[in-house]
Amino acid sequence: CLATLIIMLVGDTYTLINYVSFINYLCYGVTVIGLIVLRWKKPKIFRPIKVNLLIPITYLAFWAFLLVFSLYSEPVVCGVGLIIILTGVPVFFLGVYWRNKPKCVNRLIESLTCWGQKLCFVVYPQCGSAEEE
Secondary structure, eight states: OHHHHHHHHHSOHHHHHHHHHHHHHHHHHHHHHHHHHHHHHOTTSOOSSOOOTHHHHHHHHHHHHHHHHHHHHOHHHHHHHHHHHHTHHHHHIIIIIOOSOOHHHHHHHHHHHHHHHHHHTOSOOOOSSOOOO
8 A cells, every 4th residue: 555655646647557457467367266276176165156167267368368468568567566566465474474473563453453444434443442332
């Protein structure tokens, strides 16, 4: 989010759209690959919606073409897009992977989560004491 705000303030909108579209295509493709891997490794789990595997495989063929074409035509934009994605890795390690955090770090993460929820109106915040009705 911070990297996107900096790019919006410094760069033009066309470049930002290119960064975001490359990131979206990459994430969609990885999601479809995950779907295929789960269908192969865990075929018995419940799936509310089940599609023929030909559809995601066809999608991946087009996805691979678009991704390779993007990497070939605009390698700098794709590289910056990958850097934007990789800025989330430290956040993941600090917030999710690191299990035995000090209490002050846990409190900081919880307050940031609560603040973000209130700011974006995405989830009813469950921080602090519960309000009595």
